Amino acid sequence: MKKRFIFILSLLTSILAVSAQKPSIPIVYAxxxxxxxxxxRKLTKTERDEIPGYVWGDCSNCLSATDCNIRASSxxxxxxxxxxxxxxxxxxxxxxxxxxxxxxxxIGQYIEFKNGRTLNSITILNGYQKSPKSFIENSRxxxxxxxxxxxxxxxxxxxxxxxxxxxxxxxLRFEYNGSENGIAxxxxxxxxxYQGMKYKDVAISEIFAQGCCVSGQSKIxxxxxxxxxFHHLSSGDSIKFIDNQNKxxxxxxxxxxxxxxxxxxxxTTENGNxxxxxxxxxxxxxxxxxxxxxxxxxxxxxxxxxxxxSIYWDKIYSIKKIQNPTKTYYFKKLDFGNYNIAWPVxxxxxxxxxxxxxxxxxxxxxxxx
Ligand SMILES: [Ca+2]
Ligand SMILES: [Ca+2]
Numbered sequence: 548m549k550k551r552f553i554f555i556l557s558l559l560t561s562i563l564a565v566s567a568q569k570p571s572i573p574i575v576y577a578x579x580x581x582x583x584x585x586x587x588r589k590l591t592k593t594e595r596d597e598i599p600g601y602v603w604g605d606c607s608n609c610l611s612a613t614d615c616n617i618r619a620s621s622x623x624x625x626x627x628x629x630x631x632x633x634x635x636x637x638x639x640x641x642x643x644x645x646x647x648x649x650x651x652x653x654i655g656q657y658i659e660f661k662n663g664r665t666l667n668s669i670t671i672l673n674g675y676q677k678s679p680k681s682f683i684e685n686s687r688x689x690x691x692x693x694x695x696x697x698x699x700x701x702x703x704x705x706x707x708x709x710x711x712x713x714x715x716x717x718x719l720r721f722e723y724n725g726s727e728n729g730i731a732x733x734x735x736x737x738x739x740x741y742q743g744m745k746y747k748d749v750a751i752s753e754i755f756a757q758g759c760c761v762s763g764q765s766k767i768x769x770x771x772x773x774x775x776x777f778h779h780l781s782s783g784d785s786i787k788f789i790d791n792q793n794k795x796x797x798x799x800x801x802x803x804x805x806x807x808x809x810x811x812x813x814x815t816t817e818n819g820n821x822x823x824x825x826x827x828x829x830x831x832x833x834x835x836x837x838x839x840x841x842x843x844x845x846x847x848x849x850x851x852x853x854x855x856x857s858i859y860w861d862k863i864y865s866i867k868k869i870q871n872p873t874k875t876y877y878f879k880k881l882d883f884g885n886y887n888i889a890w891p892v893x894x895x896x897x898x899x900x901x902x903x904x905x906x907x908x909x910x911x912x913x914x915x916x
Contacts, residue, residue, distance in 0.1 A: 572692075574702045575714055577671065582710025584679040587641050609637055610669075610733070610756050611660040618659045621648030623748055633658060636754045644675040644750040647737065652686060653749045657736040662695075666721040666733075666756055668808075669714045673705050674741075675750035682709055684745035690738040695721060695731050707741040711753075759904045760806055760875035762823035765896040770797050772854075777803070777876040777896070786881075789900065791889040793858050798892075801880035811869040812840050814899075816849055816861035822899040825875065829902035831893065833860055837902060850900040858900070878905040 609615035619633035623646040631646035636658070647653030674687035691703040700721070703714050721733065740749050763778030770785035780786075784800045808825050815821040822830070826841035831850035838847070848860035878894070891910035894903040902910075 572699050572701050573719070574704055575716060575719070577703065577705045577712035577714050579670075580673075580706040580708030580710050580712045582676075582708050585676065585709045586678060587676065588678075610662065610666075610754060616660065617645075617754070619645055619647070620655075620657045620659075621653070622646065623648045631748075631750070636751055639753075641672050641752050642677045644677070644752040646675065646685070646748045646750045650747065652740045652742070652747050653737050654740070655736060656749070657734050658751070658754070659732060659734040662721060662731045662733045666716055668756070669703075669716060670711050670753070670755050671703075671705060671714065671751060672709075672711055672753035673707070673751060674709070675748070676709050676752040679709070684743050686743035686747060686749040687741040688737055688739075688749060688751060689741050691735045692738050694734045694736070697732070702738065703735070759825045759828040760808065760877040761825075761828065761896050761901070762811065763805070763874055763876050765822065765824075765876070768895060768898075778805075778874070780876075787895060788906075789852060789893050789895065791891055791893075793852075794889065795856055796883065796886045796888055796892065798881040798883045798886075800878065801882050802878075803876055804879040805874055805876050807872050808875050811873055811875070812843075813865075813867045813869055814840065814843060814849065814863060815865045815867075816851075817864045818861050820849065820851055820861055820898055822849070822897050822901070823869065824896075824901070828904075829907070831900045831902075851898045852895055852900055853898065878903055881905065 611617060615637060617633045617636055622633060623631040625631070631644060633645045635643040636645045645658065647656040649656055671688075675681040675685040687707055688705050689707070691705070693700045693703060701716070701719055706712055721731070735754075737749060761777060763776060765777045766774040767777055767780060767784075768787040769775055770787065775784065780800055780803055782800055782802065785797045786800055788796050788798055790796050810826060811823050812826055813821060813823045814830070824830075824840055826839065828840050829837050830840055830843070832838050832843070832847045833850075835850065843863060843866060845863050845866070848862045851859055851861055853859060883892070891902070892906050893900050894906055895901070
């Protein structure tokens with residue numbers, strides 16, 4: 548009897564031990580990569596942009612909401628002309644990298660930044676991608692633990708490959724809502740590594756966010772009231788925006804970016820207006836309420852602006868998912884000149900009033916000055 552009791556007790560203990568070891572946070576697996584022996588230095592910028600899997604700076608946004616800085620818990624000291632600073636992860640150059648500063652594999656070392664947007668997708672160039680030799684000789688990250696304001700949120704499992712890897716965090720909803728000042732602390736901690744052939748130096752070459760965007764066919768209204776599809780927009784085009792008091796203002800396009808997205812939503816209204824955009828993109832509904840496209844229902848209305856420049860609402864007729872990889876576009880830099888603006892500024896695509904990741908960011912900065 549006693550033996551049986553001990554047996555049951557030990558069985559229970561081992562069950563408890565197993566369940567305690569089970570990860571209670573989700574594992575998100577990176578997609579993409581597929582980079583074998585990439586020699587970036589031999590590629591022109593155009594060639595790099597055209598190769599699937601290799602994302603260059605045109606498609607990136609800084610992760611940090613405040614200053615484009617990422618803080619690292621440690622950094623390998625410079626060797627000769629090469630440095631391994633954390634800023635190398637956000638310099639749009641895959642051949643420069645941050646390397647942790649511990650003599651071992653740097654398990655427990657982390658990078659950290661202030662998140663100020665809804666992060667849907669993160670892109671990482673794993674390892675030291677200066678050359679295929681540097682990649683294989685140095686160590687790469689296998690698993691990162693992501694915590695938000697000190698709370699563990701997920702594990703990211705990276706591939707042992709060159710090129711850009713995408714991590715879809717759409718379901719995890721890293722949102723800054725509810726955090727102090729609208730800013731959350733995101734920390735990525737090294738949990739496991741792929742060991743380098745020569746060095747215990749664990750490297751990350753780039754890490755950045757992919758934006759909330761609209762389809763290339765989305766029409767923008769120019770200063771002369773002509774329309775232009777986003778993918779045809781040129782630097783220097785003057786574009787119509789509205790400010791918080793629905794006053795028309797204009798900004799000059801300085802730089803735009805483009806990104807592939809796997810899932811878009813096409814929202815069509817009862818009067819045939821439509822917009823195709825990422826689920827995380829914000830639009831305005833009845834009463835001027837700002838809401839992410841993913842939360843729209845058929846009982847909502849979209850806010851529009853007509854050619855006489857008055858605001859109206861149009862009830863949603865359908866919401867369709869587009870699940871093919873689609874090239875989308877976003878503003879990377881705008882120049883508002885000396886306009887006297889009531890922030891936040893809103894973008895208009897196909898007459899639909901929307902927010903924009905870039906505008907969201909500068910709205911936040913202006914609003915907190
Ligand atoms: Ca870099
Ligand atoms: Ca090390």
